[in-house]
Amino acid sequence: MLMLAHCWFAGSEFSEDTFIAKVKMEIVVCKEQVEPVIDKIIEKARTGEIGDGKIFLIPVADVVRVRTGERGVHAERMIGGLSDKLPPVITIS
Structure with missing residues (x-):
């Protein structure tokens, strides 16, 4: 944990x-x-x-599922999981 009372940087004082x-x-x-995610974040x-x-915004080169070693598209989603059964929803509050 960083604790400070006053700090100077580039000629400016910060507290x-x-x-x-x-x-x-x-x-x-x-x-x-x-x-859609950008729009929702900005809205909220x-x-x-x-x-x-x-x-x-940073491109993702690849994804690796640690548990199975799967890469790429196969590692992105949990096939048969809840994400397959529900429509995509963006909720940020």
Whole structure:
């Protein structure tokens, strides 16, 4: 845990009360879900104030299921699992 009272960086003074609390979320979706997920995050997170956040889009080269060693498309989804039985739903609150 980092605790500070005052800190100087690049000629500017910062203190605990000037920092904005942040949360990091990592979400991996297929290409078809990218835009709907972005739209939903913006809809729920935008306040118009500094600190609303940023969305970084990074391509995923591959996926490996640790349990089975499966790679690629076979590792992306759990065949026969709940995700196969339900329609895709995006819920962020």
